[in-house]
Amino acid sequence: MHSADAVETIQREMTVFARRARAAAGRMHPELSLVSYTLLGHLEESGGCRATDLAAHYALDKSTVSRQVAGLERAGLIERRPDPADQRVQVLHLTRSGRHVLAQVTESRRAAFRERLAGWPEEDLSRFAEYLVRYNA
Amino acid sequence: MHSADAVETIQREMTVFARRARAAAGRMHPELSLVSYTLLGHLEESGGCRATDLAAHYALDKSTVSRQVAGLERAGLIERRPDPADQRVQVLHLTRSGRHVLAQVTESRRAAFRERLAGWPEEDLSRFAEYLVRYNA
């Protein structure tokens, strides 16, 4: 495959995937949208951060994040803690329930991906993962 | 990287990509959403098909396709032709203008991807493309 063709293919396939992903995620977990799930995941990884950090990291408008965060708090999945060093800031943390729901959804998403990727040789999985990381970097 | 980790990474990175794609596409081409672009592409490839075929192929509700198609027709990018064999059916075709716009958008999307993938070794591009095709199959 020539370089130009490969780029063309990557473009098309990434687009196909993008189109499907959200709907699939919604069908799998009506209780936790793709965005909410991603935000929870980020909070888990980072061990708590500000709404502005989330917005910057995911290239979302701060108003969007604000509303998502409000929803997650309403659902009892996260909590806001004041930052003693800066009264403007709310540091977001997962609640116990949030951690629990996140773990459940992650597990079932992982199962779906695992099924989808069943039969792939170990080496291909690693390389695919590496390419995606490099692409998104 | 172990197999489970790779799956985990693939899941996360695909999700990241999915979240970004629509916004990026919108910024690049306000005149043609990601969905519309995909539908036009399908019409180009297939040389004309029915709205129902589009819905089935992309797992979209027929109402969604109906509205997208209406928009594309309003924009003069596609036209509906009656099917002499079945009065219910409208066969959708690209117009000259539709073909033109599609070509332009495709080219600039391709340029963006090419830039993003600049510096990747030929072999990695090919393999990445192959993985994506296999994943979406």
Add this chain to the structure above:
DNA sequence: TCAAGTGGTTGGGTTGTGCAACCATGGAAG
């Protein structure tokens, strides 16, 4: 001290989507 910057919320509007109800046509079974 006060102006500019930053974190966050809210109001308003757009887009993409699904579901359900509907209309028109087609096809098969009586």
Add this chain to the structure above:
DNA sequence: CTTCCATGGTTGCACAACCCAACCACTTGA
């Protein structure tokens, strides 16, 4: 030939996710 169900498509309705702009509260630095 009628009658009934299936199929292609449109429309009303609701909703989620988004952005922009305006705003408030607090911080920072000239």
